[in-house]
Amino acid sequence: SQTIHQWPATLVQPVGSPLSLECTVEGTSNPNLYWYRQAAGRGLQLLFYSVGIGQISSEVPQNLSASRPQDRQFILSSKKLLLSDSGFYLCAWMNLREDYGYTFGSGTRLTVV
Amino acid sequence: EDKVVQSPLSLVVHEGDTVTLNCSYEVTNFRSLLWYKQEKKAPTFLFMLTSSGIEKKSGRLSSILDKKELFSILNITATQTGDSAVYLCAALTFGQNFVFGPGTRLSVLP
Known part of the structure; x- marks a missing residue:
């Protein structure tokens, strides 16, 4: 069966520090993967999506970036976090x-x- | 611009009440309408509606899509405290893009 893992569950970071969130999928190959952000009362906002290794599409310009180093791995990063992140x-x-x-x-x- | 609107944004009811959640959409190349329930963390899938007028049911929950009027409703009968959650509506396009609504926060009081 297919499963998706995401970590960490909770993170407290100071302004200006880097960020790395990881997501991996099991039980499928070449999945379409997505990163969303949810702000209170605003639903889900699509940040990035990827249809394959090294293929990243950005939906909104911001302080974040994404990478797809392996078929089933999707990483959300930032070099310097802002409060608004x-x-x-x-x-x-x-x-x-x-x-x-x-x-x-x-x-x-x-x-x- | 594609958009999905949900109403009400917040709803408080008592156990045993029946609730109707509304979702309207304006989306280019619309394919399907999905409902998700989000409690504390990740949304969980409830229904996917592609055809108009066909009701989908799962226990006390049911949903239907009207592609002519561009809306969907989610009904919950005999509500329980465990139904308290944010209910998200999302429109899926043929380009495999999701457009989410802001959600309806349902609180069911004992």
Whole structure:
């Protein structure tokens, strides 16, 4: 069966520090992977998506970047965090063959202080 | 610009009540409408609706899509405290893009 792992679950980082959030998928190959940010009362905002190794599409310009170093690995990074980067980050895998749409990771609550 | 609107944004009911959550969409190349339930962390899948007028049911939850009027509703009957969550509606396009609504926060009081 396919599973998606995301870590860490919670992170408190000072302003100006780097960020690395990791997401991995098991049980499938060449998945479409997505990073979303969820702000309170604003739903989910798509940040990046990737259809394959080294292929990254950015939806909104910001202080973050993403990388896909391996087929089942998707990383969200920042060189210098801003206060406005605080939020709840979700990694997702799309599986349209099983009528499930997205399967989400468990999320990372990032607080920049 | 593609958008999904949900109403109400927040709702408080008592156990046993029936609730209807609304989702309207304006999306180019619309394919399907999905509902998710988000409790404390990751959203979990509830329904995917592609055809108009066909109700999908899962226990006390049901949902239907109207592609002519561009909306969907999610009904929950005999609500329980465990139904308390944020309910997200999302439109999926043929380009495999998701557009999420802001969510409806449902609180069910005992």
